[in-house]
Amino acid sequence: MNIMEFExxxxxxxxxxxxxxxxxxxxxxxxxxxxxxYCGYINGHIAPKIGVCKLSELNTxxxxxxxxxxxxxxxxxxxxxxxxxxxxxxxxxHKSMEKAIDLELLPKNxxxxxxxxxxEEPEMRVLTISEYNxxxxxxxxxxxxxxxxxxxxxxxxxxxxxxxxxxxxxxxFNNKIVHIRRTxxxxxxxxxxxxxxxxxxxxxxxxxxxxxxxxxxxxxxFMLYWAKKSRICRKTPNDGDYLLQSAIGGPAxxxxxxxxxxxxxxxxxxxDANFHSLRHTFATRAIEKGVDVKTLSVxxxxxxxxxxxxRYAHVLDEQKRKxxxxxxxxxxxx
Numbered sequence: 001m002n003i004m005e006f007e008x009x010x011x012x013x014x015x016x017x018x019x020x021x022x023x024x025x026x027x028x029x030x031x032x033x034x035x036x037x038y039c040g041y042i043n044g045h046i047a048p049k050i051g052v053c054k055l056s057e058l059n060t061x062x063x064x065x066x067x068x069x070x071x072x073x074x075x076x077x078x079x080x081x082x083x084x085x086x087x088x089x090x091x092x093x094h095k096s097m098e099k100a101i102d103l104e105l106l107p108k109n110x111x112x113x114x115x116x117x118x119x120e121e122p123e124m125r126v127l128t129i130s131e132y133n134x135x136x137x138x139x140x141x142x143x144x145x146x147x148x149x150x151x152x153x154x155x156x157x158x159x160x161x162x163x164x165x166x167x168x169x170x171x172x173f174n175n176k177i178v179h180i181r182r183t184x185x186x187x188x189x190x191x192x193x194x195x196x197x198x199x200x201x202x203x204x205x206x207x208x209x210x211x212x213x214x215x216x217x218x219x220x221x222f223m224l225y226w227a228k229k230s231r232i233c234r235k236t237p238n239d240g241d242y243l244l245q246s247a248i249g250g251p252a253x254x255x256x257x258x259x260x261x262x263x264x265x266x267x268x269x270x271x272d273a274n275f276h277s278l279r280h281t282f283a284t285r286a287i288e289k290g291v292d293v294k295t296l297s298v299x300x301x302x303x304x305x306x307x308x309x310x311r312y313a314h315v316l317d318e319q320k321r322k323x324x325x326x327x328x329x330x331x332x333x334x
């Protein structure tokens with residue numbers, strides 16, 4: 001497509017418009033992970049089904065029937081797409097249509113009126129207090145090279161990519177702060193086919209860029225790890241080095257840390273869990289200890305306190321019950 005000679009008009013197809021919008025408006029303004037998702041939505045779902053529909057013919061009903069079909073049988077692996085995927089796809093279409101309205105190609109945003117299936121929060125795997133203690137014990141004796149990354153997520157509640165993105169100059173020993181400034185993910189390339197690359201980028205949202213205070217004892221854990229790394233590598237780590245560094249000098253692979261975590265769980269005799277369960281465990285233990293939700297939301301780097309409230313509602317309900325049991329004790333009239 002020659003962009004300079006391409007003519008925007010209401011008779012162009014939805015597929016042509018989305019390709020144009022992605023190349024000129026979306027591609028350079030979103031994270032690579034989001035851009036990859038957009039390409040998948042456009043090429044794998046929208047273009048094959050309603051891509052030929054002209055903008056002048058587009059309406060809410062066409063989009064509604066498209067999403068209904070995707071909900072029933074849209075997955076390339078069989079079955080329907082999840083409510084979360086449908087929501088993300090509709091958000092992309094909504095965003096593209098807002099730009100089409102700006103350019104006077106559409107009279108209104110039809111994506112706004114589409115009805116989507118309700119999302120249900122997946123059940124979270126949270127380590128029990130017994131499992132938590134077993135894991136800490138195992139982390140203290142394991143020979144796994146990346147075990148410290150598991151400890152960081154368990155004790156600070158930081159995401160897998162944020163653990164891998166930590167450099168030594170993110171650890172402020174003087175002010176006792178851990179700076180969360182980047183994340184590491186292995187992502188498909190935007191233009192390549194069946195290729196991936198290790199991407200160091202900014203965290204999930206603006207509020208995910210955050211400072212987490214630590215105490216003197218926790219600074220000591222970093223110093224012990226520093227000494228261990230110096231001994232194993234036979235050199236003192238540089239400030240710009242990653243805490244979990246690969247053999248070639250960059251950050252360790254997400255999959256490598258996940259596999260190390262699985263081995264640690266097995267050695268500790270703990271039933272299977274994914275790496276994200278460490279973050280859920282941190283949040284659950286924090287609520288159980290009486291940490292207020294607003295503070296917890298900031299520590300976790302959630303974009304909104306409502307996310308924290310929704311995600312840990314069941315834990316908060318139990319905590320409220322325990323609190324009221326304490327407050328109501330000794331208040332009987334009889």
